[in-house]
Amino acid sequence: xxxxxxxxxxxxxxxxxxxxxxxxxxxxxxxxxxxxxxxxxxxxxxxxxxxxxxxxxxxxxxxxxxxxxxxxxxxxxxxxxxxxxxxxxxxxxxxxxxxxxxxxxxxxxxxxxxxxxxxxxxxxxxxxxxxxxxxxxxxxxxxxxxxxxxxxxxxxxxxxxxxxxxxxxxxxxxxxxxxxxxxxxxxxxxxxxxxxxxxxxxxxxxxxxxxxxxxxxxxxxxxxxxxxxxxxxxxxxxxxxxxxxxxxxxxxxxxxxxxxxxxxxxxxxxxxxxxxxxxxxxxxxxxxxxxxxxxxxxxxxxxxxxxxxxxxxxxxxxxxxxxxxxxxxxxxxxx
Amino acid sequence: xxxxxxxxxxxxxxxxxxxxxxxxxxxxxxxxxxxxxxxxxxxxxxxxxxxxxxxxxxxxxxxxxxxxxxxxxxxxxxxxxxxxxxxxxxxxxxxxxxxxxxxxxxxxxxxxxxxxxxxxxxxxxxxxxxxxxxxxxxxxxxxxxxxxxxxxxxxxxxxxxxxxxxxxxxxxxxxxxxxxxxxxxxxxxxxxxxxxxxxxxxxxxxxxxxxxxxxxxxxxxxxxxxxxxxxxxxxxxxxxxxxxxxxxxxxxxxxxxxxxxxxxxxxxxxxxxxxxxxxxxxxxxxxxxxxxxxxxxxxxxxxxxxxxxxxxxxxxxxxxxxxxxxxxxxxxxxx
Numbered sequence: 001x002x003x004x005x006x007x008x009x010x011x012x013x014x015x016x017x018x019x020x021x022x023x024x025x026x027x028x029x030x031x032x033x034x035x036x037x038x039x040x041x042x043x044x045x046x047x048x049x050x051x052x053x054x055x056x057x058x059x060x061x062x063x064x065x066x067x068x069x070x071x072x073x074x075x076x077x078x079x080x081x082x083x084x085x086x087x088x089x090x091x092x093x094x095x096x097x098x099x100x101x102x103x104x105x106x107x108x109x110x111x112x113x114x115x116x117x118x119x120x121x122x123x124x125x126x127x128x129x130x131x132x133x134x135x136x137x138x139x140x141x142x143x144x145x146x147x148x149x150x151x152x153x154x155x156x157x158x159x160x161x162x163x164x165x166x167x168x169x170x171x172x173x174x175x176x177x178x179x180x181x182x183x184x185x186x187x188x189x190x191x192x193x194x195x196x197x198x199x200x201x202x203x204x205x206x207x208x209x210x211x212x213x214x215x216x217x218x219x220x221x222x223x224x225x226x227x228x229x230x231x232x233x234x235x236x237x238x239x240x241x242x243x244x245x246x247x248x249x250x251x252x253x254x255x256x257x258x259x260x261x262x263x264x265x266x267x268x269x270x271x272x273x274x275x276x277x278x279x280x281x282x283x284x285x286x287x288x289x290x291x292x293x294x295x296x297x298x299x300x301x302x303x304x305x306x307x308x309x310x311x312x313x314x315x316x317x318x319x320x321x322x323x324x325x326x327x328x329x330x331x332x333x334x335x
Numbered sequence: 336x337x338x339x340x341x342x343x344x345x346x347x348x349x350x351x352x353x354x355x356x357x358x359x360x361x362x363x364x365x366x367x368x369x370x371x372x373x374x375x376x377x378x379x380x381x382x383x384x385x386x387x388x389x390x391x392x393x394x395x396x397x398x399x400x401x402x403x404x405x406x407x408x409x410x411x412x413x414x415x416x417x418x419x420x421x422x423x424x425x426x427x428x429x430x431x432x433x434x435x436x437x438x439x440x441x442x443x444x445x446x447x448x449x450x451x452x453x454x455x456x457x458x459x460x461x462x463x464x465x466x467x468x469x470x471x472x473x474x475x476x477x478x479x480x481x482x483x484x485x486x487x488x489x490x491x492x493x494x495x496x497x498x499x500x501x502x503x504x505x506x507x508x509x510x511x512x513x514x515x516x517x518x519x520x521x522x523x524x525x526x527x528x529x530x531x532x533x534x535x536x537x538x539x540x541x542x543x544x545x546x547x548x549x550x551x552x553x554x555x556x557x558x559x560x561x562x563x564x565x566x567x568x569x570x571x572x573x574x575x576x577x578x579x580x581x582x583x584x585x586x587x588x589x590x591x592x593x594x595x596x597x598x599x600x601x602x603x604x605x606x607x608x609x610x611x612x613x614x615x616x617x618x619x620x621x622x623x624x625x626x627x628x629x630x631x632x633x634x635x636x637x638x639x640x641x642x643x644x645x646x647x648x649x650x651x652x653x654x655x656x657x658x659x660x661x662x663x664x665x666x667x668x669x670x
Contacts (some may be wrong), residue, residue: 024632097551149546155651178533180638183622183630185520185544191631199632206636209520209622211484211545215643218580243546245553249584259619287544288526291628295518297359298524301541303515308550 001171001201003154006047007056007122013115015059018300019046020155024196028114035064035075035296039191040173042082042089045187049156050230051125051263054088058118060098065111072100072114084278085239085307087231087268092121122158127160128263131299136166136226136261136319145178147251148214150241151193151259152228154201161260164198166319171203179205182213184243186286186304210243214250224316225251229262235310236327237274242305248314260327264320269334282306336506336536338489341382342391342457348450350394354381355490359531370399370410373405377417377424380522383492384599385565386460389423392622393453396431400446407435408447419613420642421576422566422603427456457493463598463656465493471561471596471654473502481512482551484585486528487535487563487578487596498561498595499533501654514540515557517548519578521639522623545578549585559651560586564597571647571662572609577640583649592651595662599655604669609644617641 004027008016018209022028030046032038041047047056047221056078064075076093083089099117104295140146142299152163160168167177179198184190197204208216216222225247227265231239238244238260251258271277284302289295296302302318312327339362341353349368356379358607359509365381367373373395376382382391387389392413392414399410410426418424420440434452438445441548475481487498495503502512514533526542541550551557560582573579573595586593606612618635623630631637 026630052396052637059479070436108516134423181635182546183520185518185546188630191635195635196632199635202635206638207622208638211517211520211576211581212638212640212643214581214584215577215640216638222347235389242550244580246546246585248547249549249588250581253584289541290523291630291669293626293628295523295625296542300516300526300534301532301539302545303541303547303551305547308547 001168003168003201004009005195006052006155007059007158011038015056015063017041017056020048020193023192033063033157035078039078039082041304042079049090049151049230050156050266051087051162053083053247054092054265055122055125058092058121059098060091062114064113065114068110069100069104073097073270081235083280085230085280088265089133094119100280119191125157125209125263126159129157129161130163131321132261132263132285132319133160133165133169136214136259137169139224139257139259140166140170140177141223143177144177145180145221147180147222147225147247148194149182149190149227149243149247149295150184151189153197153225155193155197156228156295162228162263165261166304167203168201171201175203179203180216180245181205181207182210184241184273185209185210189241213247217250217256219268222256224257226259226261229260229266231277232260232262232267232305232318232330233271233273233277234269234331235273236315236318236330239274239277239279239307240310240316242308245310248310250271252314258314259317259319260315261319264322264333267330267334274311277309280306336503338495338536339502339532341387341490342394342411342493350391350398352376352382352391353483355383355491355528356381358527358553368398368411368558370395372438373398374417377414383603383623384486385421385563386492386497387421388418388421389427389600390457390460390493391433392424393427393456396428397449397453398605400449403445404435404439412481418615420615421546422599426600460492460598461494463587464492464496464658467497467596467598467654468495468500471594472504474559474592474594475501475505475512476558477510478512478516480556481510482515482557482560482582483670484517484525484562484578484582485519485530486524486531488532489533490528490532491563495564495596501561502538503536506536511520511539514553516537516542517545518542519576520545541604543657548582552585552589552591557591559594561596563596564595564601565642566606566612567595567597567602567653568606568612569667571607571650571653571665573645573650574609574612574614574642575645580643580645583645587649591650594652595650596654597664597670599657602665602669612644620630622637640656
């Protein structure tokens, strides 16, 4: 089973990043050696997916370690300002800052310490993906058709993904599934990324436009829906890619179980509910243009939130590396 | 208030058609003088919108009249095979065939009779649009924000539209509304057509991606949703552009009134319910590409139904030229 490696270290200690904005037509890798270039890559979605953004940001902070504690703090501030919704970013940055503080306190060399911490964040994420895959797999009947949205796969994490992890878990064991992939406008992470990585991995999939989701679930053959998350509030409300809320409504109506799969780093116990999660608004051109081609009349206003909030009552269960829990009990995992 | 004229006769008796596939970047008019070219224009969506397809097909049959009754029958068969879902097409063709039969029976000249009949279908559609506008307008609070999908405006009819007719009715009286326009993938009739014609007419609008619909309705400021229809079954189930069903589900959850606006020619009393309405499946490339740019990995399967069915229980009322009725009473209008 062939999965992409969206991030890596080069032998010279730079960051090698798959530019996801060019997929699927081009598989180009960037070599980043500055915090600024990592921040740019996160802002422009060359690297995306809540867990992978956390890993990339941690690696970015490690790049700044040679400059000393001041530079580390500045790097964390710059990277923390790139995208507001995914909490893994802030979680990873806080962890890197704490590691820098500890190194300073005991007189440890900063650069190797931060590099090792970034590597640990990545390694732990890979492990979390495996556990999510193993815990989520029994929720899916063998040979089933499942739904998803956006990309919560290998391209969004340091491992086999979150929402797609149980699918790859089954695939490795030779138990094929069929995945219905909404294209996920405006940036087409479904058609550009999910369909690409599933196809490469040998998993059958069917692409649909986002407006087809409700009709597709109505057909009655989708066994469950698996989505990732960018932030989960203490009450179990879930911020995820725009379109997830409509998908969850359609799943509820058609009695299709709706599972959210995410590492515990995605849970934000400091946020009581979804209304308190900051939602990133992005540029009008993402909607009014399509791969550089103008689609809408000039001068039309656009509303372009990158995420929406699915209320906990629409979520059947949340699958984390620490267990499968009803959304209302998510904060227990943080004890 | 400036509205487009998507169809017209030329002085030489050909059909002048606005090529809607090129909007909004180019406003190009085609001159069609054969049934084949009209059939091609319908199939490729150069002309679209259930009522306008009916008018275009009627005008296409009129072009064949010089060839005699045999040619008229062949033209109706060819045009009837272009698109399966919109019933106005078949309604208009049957009407043209009946008119040809009557002309033959009384020894009337075929060409002027059929030209007059096509013109009558168009004129009646223009009148129906006006009545739909007048009957629908009181359902919308002054200054409200309303939602729609696809294009059911001047570009879809022989007049001021169906779903957009009440909006233009208010606009003419100087009472501005704000319209939320989903882009309507795969063919972007929302961003390409509706945003264009509303902007030209001076109506404020905001473009969103289809996946944003549920979140937009959740904000609470959308007073009602107005959509067109391609076919209405005897029980009030409504076939309309793919995405309409998901929009109706979201409207129901958020207690937003959901109105279907259509001329009575859209009602098909021969079809008991939505399950019996044939749904057109279109080419994979409409989803996997856009204007020739590939979006999805090669070889990915695509499911691309052009329409969906909204069950009558999600429809607040159906606004026709003969009155505003609950969906369950739609067949009464056909008596």
